[in-house]
Amino acid sequence: MPHDSFTSPAKNFRGLKGSVSADNTDEAINDDELAMRKAGEAASRRYQAAEWLRQMDRGALGTLSKEPSEEEFHLALRNGLILCSVLNKVNPGAVHKVVESPLLDVPSTEGAAHFAIQYFENIRNFLVAVRDMKLLTFEVSDLEKGGSSNKVVDCILCLKGYYEWKQAGGIGVWRYGGTVRITSFPKSSSSLVGSSDSIDESVDESESSQYDQLLDLIHFSNEVFTDEPRITNVLTFLFDHFALGLLQAYIRESDRVNDLTLNAVVINALLSKVVEDFSTLIVSQGNRLALFLENILKGERGMQSKAQFIEAISQYLQQRKSLTSTDLSEFCTCSGKREVVQPRVVNGCNHVDIFHLHGKHIEELKFYHQETKLEIKEIHSIWEEELQRLYDHVKRLEVISSSYQKVLEENRQLYNQVQDLKGTIRVYCRVKPFLPGQLNKQSVVDYIGESGNIMIVNPLKQGKDTRKVFTFNKVFGTNTTQDQVYEDTRPLVRSILDGYNVCIFAYGQTGSGKTYTMSGPDPTHEEMWGVNYRALNDLFHISRARLDVIKYDIAVQMIEIYNEQVRDLLVSDGSSRRYPLCYLLTK
Ligand SMILES: Nc1ncnc2c1ncn2[C@@H]1O[C@H](COP(=O)(O)OP(=O)(O)OP(=O)(O)O)[C@@H](O)[C@H]1O
Structure with missing residues (x-):
């Protein structure tokens, strides 16, 4: 019977102790005392139920005393008015139609019979609504004489527990009579309180919910530090569920226990074993978690953000969730019929799992969406800064470029001014050497001065006419190379490209060396190039260097x-x- 699977250790222990007393006269409890104690407990619970009904429904103040006898209790509740009224306060609209009549105490007449039928409808509607809410119910006959008052009281106290839990926000675990009955999200409107048939499902769904809550809490880590009651509820549930399952598994599954007579020694030994195993399990889980967290912290990538760290822990909990569900299903069997229970649990969990999985995905998507938005915003602002920097840089370059152009222009003008100062017309003289094989080697050149003077001797003339001095910009001697001759012409080539007109020509009698100077004796050897080759060479070279600025x-x-x-x-x-x-x- 699934209901037994979740009874508290205390209850189980009392049950076991009772079994022991049957075989052990030393520990036997007197039957009368036991009956009295039970009656006392039942009365106390009935008073508690009555008190709560009086608080919830004003009408009950007149019809239900504070400490009613069992019969008074039945009588006050039999027409269903108090119960329906209270239930509608706990869960508005739970009972749609409530038959009310002032003829409550009419004796057994035809009219009274009619109302009795309608009252029966009240009770029936109440019980249907309570069953729909999956709370504990009772039979209509339990309100009749000889009926089980305890079941009615159980139902009312269960309703009370549910109401108080709902009033507290409907979060986490709530208990009824020491038994874990329900967990639910605030978003869930209906409770999962188990009738005896649904307890297994409700607990497994609850467990799933608790895990999801735990994941939710970790996702929103700020809450972890602020919502302590919620965490306590979640953890208490997990602990209770696992611990009870473990204890029950020992009692149910252990062949040794079945063979043994249960006495205090056996139970103590059993509990010690449970505690020992449970401790070992906790230590191993703790170690696993520690190892996992250590791996995350030491990971190759390293933790890049809090969000990633939380994501990693969430994944770990997801894994643990499925593992633990399997582990617990081994403990939480119904009369040892594991194979019957498990499929039901799986089916029960599927919808919840899918629902929560979707919810979690949506949360994750929201989270990533926010993160992406922030990242895009950051990138956007970085780009804007970068663009601004580029814009400033281009502006500076523009300024620099315009000032550079000014400097260039200035330079060009100064350069050409220098050329002008050197003379717009320059005349150079080159003295041709004697060629190999030339017979008459008498030179007419007497002297070549540094400042462009050359003295010519004419042996045919006498006196002061024998020597004559001529002045040029420069006189090149017989040993002057082609390169040295061009050196004085080179600056003029640059002037050409600056827009000045330049004319270079050679003048002289036949065989004086004009072609030699302007073209050179051998164009295949660069060092023998004359002025023309060298000038053209410079012309192309400078024009190529200025290609970015001017096209020639x-x-x-x-x-x-x-x-x-x-x-x-x-x-x-x-x-x-x-x-x-x-x-x-x-x-
Ligand atoms: N500076 C020099 N060094 C060596 N050889 C030279 C020099 N100048 C001229 N010559 C030689 O003199 C000869 C005549 O020179 P070139 O042909 O250059 O004279 P030219 O003035 O061009 O004559 P033309 O007017 O008849 O064309 C050539 O053989 C040339 O190699």
Whole structure:
């Protein structure tokens, strides 16, 4: 019988002690004393029930005394008015229709019989409602003479317990007569109080609820520190449930106990064993939890946030929840019929599990939603800061760039001013060396000065006309290299790209070395390049370096002026060698 599965240790112990007394005269309890004690206890409970009904229903003050006899008690409740009125206060609307009549004490006439039938309807409606609420019920006949007053009292006290629990917020565990009867969420409108058939289910559902409550509490960790009564309820339930299951399992399942006569020694030994095993189990659970938490703290990733830590503990509790349900189902069997009970528990838990699982998922989603919102907000503000920084940076670069352009312009102007100061027209003189195999090696150059002077000797003339001094910007001696000659021309190439017009040409008689200086004797060797090659080389080099700022178009034209005729040297077709000229564009 499932009901027995959840009786308290005290009750069990009393039951066991009674069994022992049958075999042990030393501990036997006198039957009369026992009957008196029972009657006293029953009366006390009846007075308690009456007192509560009087408090709950004003009508009861007139019809129900404070300490009614069993008969008075039955008589006052028989029409069902007090019971229906009280039940409707505990659970509004539980009894829809209540038959009320002033003819309560009418003796057995036809009208009274009619009302008696209607009163019977009151009681029946009351019992149906109580059964729907899954509270303890009684039979209609229990209110008749010879009926079980105890069952009626049980029902009323159970209703009282439920009412007080509901008044307290409907959270956690409530007890009736030392027996754990119910747990429920505040959100659940109906109670799960077990009639004897539903106790197993209610407790397993309750257990599930308790675990979910515990998970809820951990999720909202702030509550953990503030809602102590709630936690106490949850933990008390878990403890009671497990401890009672454990004790019961020992008593029911142990063959040794069945064979033994239960006396104080056996029970003490049994309880010691239970306590020992239970302690071991708690220590092992504690160790597991400690190990688990240690692993979390030492984990490779490390704890990144409080939320992750809580999530990890929640997962652990979820695992423990399923394990513990299985463990307890082994203890909480009904008359040893494990296989009958378990499917019912599983079926009973499925709906609750699914419901709570969905609830938990929604909570988790809400939590992640909030977290994601916060993260997005953070990222958004970081981006905004970053953008602002970039904007400031670009502004600064703009300022720097414009001042850089100014400096460049200034530099360009100064540079070209220097070129102007050096002279817009510069004339250089290069002295050709004697070529190998040349017979007459008498030079006319007497002296080459540092500041561009050259003294020429003319042996054919006499006197002061023998020597004559000529002045140039610079005079290059016979040993001057191609590079040294170009060195003075190089700055002018940059001026070209700054927008100045520059003209470089060689002048001299035939064979004096114009081609040698301007083109060079061998274009395949860079060191032998003349002014033209070197100037073009610099031109392309500087224009490439300035590509980001300026794009230059470079054109090449080659002409010959001979006998006052201008000829285009880049045209291969001989017929059109004369003017107009052909341009060679380079990019
Ligand atoms: N500085 C020099 N060093 C060595 N050899 C030179 C030098 N200048 C000219 N020569 C040589 O002198 C010869 C004549 O030079 P080049 O052809 O350059 O004269 P040119 O003035 O161009 O003559 P033309 O007017 O007839 O074309 C060439 O063989 C050249 O290699």
